[in-house]
Each structure stands twice: as C-alpha cells, then as structure tokens.
Amino acid sequence: MIIYIREQSGKTTAIKADPADTTQAVRIKIMQKGISMKDKDLMYFDVKLVSTKRLSDYGIKHMDTLYLKTGLLHLGSSGFLLSVAQPSGGVVKVVVNDFDCVVDVKQELAREGGPEVPKQRLKAGGVEMHNEKRLRDYGITGEAVIWMESADDIEKKEREARIIKTIKNKKIRKILGAVIFLIIFIIILIWAYAKDKIKLNVRMKSVF
Known part of the structure; x- marks a missing residue:
C-alpha cells in the first residue's frame, strides 16, 4: 500500500509500506527517501506511533497520511x-x-x-x-x-584478500607439483635400478 508522510514544512512524500510493517521499519523507509528523522516523532493524527508496533495496530490503511513532528522528549534533551x-x-x-x-x-x-x-x-x-x-x-x-x-573499502580489502589467497594457492600447487614430480622421479630411478640389477643377476647366473 501507499502512505503519505507530511513534514512540518508541508512537504508530503509517498512511500510504499505494508500493514505488517513496524513503525521503526517505516522510519527507515522514510530516511531512505532522504528525510531526516532526527528528533522527530511519527504521528497518526494526534497519536504518537510506538516503534515496536505495526501499522495495522493503529488501523493505518492505504493512502493514509502520517505526520512528522519534533518530539517533546527530543526538545528537552541536550545530546x-x-x-x-x-x-x-x-x-x-x-x-x-x-x-x-x-x-x-x-x-x-x-x-x-x-x-x-x-x-x-x-x-x-x-x-x-x-x-x-x-x-x-x-x-x-x-x-x-x-x-x-x-562498503567500498571493505570490498577492496576482501578483493585484495582473495587475490592474496589465490596467489598462495597457486604457489602451494606449484610446490606440491614439484614434490610429486620428485617422488615419481625417485620411484622411476629405484624401479630402473632394481630392473637393471635383476637383469644383471640373471646374466651372471646364465654365465655360470
């Protein structure tokens, strides 16, 4: 549904809302429109809306108007x-x-x-x-x-972290590849040596 937000200056802004929205959720939507809610109360006629209650609790319907007023509590606070x-x-x-x-x-x-x-x-x-x-x-x-x-800085840091992780993974893969190659090479050498030794033993036996 659509509801209207009327500021003390007389400016009115339309926002999309749902009867199940809490007053606090509506305040967020209003601020997303660029309207400051600092020191402001949200009113429905003369009733101040409590942040934890839903629009439906106040009987607020499609095309209704809510009013922004400077809160008395805020006026008495120095901050x-x-x-x-x-x-x-x-x-x-x-x-x-x-x-x-x-x-x-x-x-x-x-x-x-x-x-x-x-x-x-x-x-x-x-x-x-x-x-x-x-x-x-x-x-x-x-x-x-x-x-x-x-968010841009966080995204940049995450991107840099991913790049560093990728580089480390590549280095690890290269090292593992080299180790595996070395192991295979050693196995082949051992196998070749053993094979030649067997052939030598067979020849020596045939001679004798």
Missing part, C-alpha cells in the same frame, strides 16, 4: 558528542542522543561529507551496528567513539 573514527585516521564528531537510530548517525555523517548511507558500516566494540537499532542498544548513552568503514 552529546559521538566521535566517529575513519580509516583515513580522521575523526568526525556529531551531536546525537541515545535514542537516535544508527541510520540517523549515518545521515549526519553523509551530510558531513562521508560516504552515502548505504555504503557506511559503523562498528561499536567490534560489533557492526544495524540501521534500525538505537545508540542506547549498543550501550552508547554518553560521549563515545565508534568506527566507520565504507
């Missing part, structure tokens, strides 16, 4: 600085709240000149952070440092 370390060695600092979703952070990083949202990979304590999760889900409730990689 904190989150440091994002990059492979280049640089560090980007963004202001966040612990209820922000990971994808909110990615959007901020994209606005700061970082990779596009789909190409970002964020990690906290070695664990990859998922878009729909909130910072508090990873224990981030105050100033912290997380790590960012781009």
Whole structure:
C-alpha cells in the first residue's frame, strides 16, 4: 500500500509500506527517501506511533497520511558528542542522543561529507551496528567513539584478500607439483635400478 508522510514544512512524500510493517521499519523507509528523522516523532493524527508496533495496530490503511513532528522528549534533551573514527585516521564528531537510530548517525555523517548511507558500516566494540537499532542498544548513552568503514573499502580489502589467497594457492600447487614430480622421479630411478640389477643377476647366473 501507499502512505503519505507530511513534514512540518508541508512537504508530503509517498512511500510504499505494508500493514505488517513496524513503525521503526517505516522510519527507515522514510530516511531512505532522504528525510531526516532526527528528533522527530511519527504521528497518526494526534497519536504518537510506538516503534515496536505495526501499522495495522493503529488501523493505518492505504493512502493514509502520517505526520512528522519534533518530539517533546527530543526538545528537552541536550545530546552529546559521538566521535566517529575513519580509516583515513580522521575523526568526525556529531551531536546525537541515545535514542537516535544508527541510520540517523549515518545521515549526519553523509551530510558531513562521508560516504552515502548505504555504503557506511559503523562498528561499536567490534560489533557492526544495524540501521534500525538505537545508540542506547549498543550501550552508547554518553560521549563515545565508534568506527566507520565504507562498503567500498571493505570490498577492496576482501578483493585484495582473495587475490592474496589465490596467489598462495597457486604457489602451494606449484610446490606440491614439484614434490610429486620428485617422488615419481625417485620411484622411476629405484624401479630402473632394481630392473637393471635383476637383469644383471640373471646374466651372471646364465654365465655360470
């Protein structure tokens, strides 16, 4: 079905959704349209939608409109600085709240000149952070440092690792081939020596 998202500016955007979608899934779809959900609540008339509930729980149907409003909880929160370390060695600092979703952070990083949202990979304590999760889900409730990689960098590293593995496998195959050849050569020498010895013994017996 199609539902409409109306921002406070009056701009309306259509998105595809399913009655079984959770509010959080809808928030992700909205952000994929380039709309920031930072400090925003999703409303159906005057009802604030809970992230874990489904659209069907609110009776939301095809062609219905949802509204984005600045949340009162967000207005009363000062937020904190989150440091994002990059492979280049640089560090980007963004202001966040612990209820922000990971994808909110990615959007901020994209606005700061970082990779596009789909190409970002964020990690906290070695664990990859998922878009729909909130910072508090990873224990981030105050100033912290997380790590960012781009999908392009990861793909490049994986490609380099595959090339190195292929080269190593070729070297191993060459070494094994040489060893097998040497073993066969030795066997042939032993066989030839044994055969000649047998012939020599037969000749010596025939002489005597």
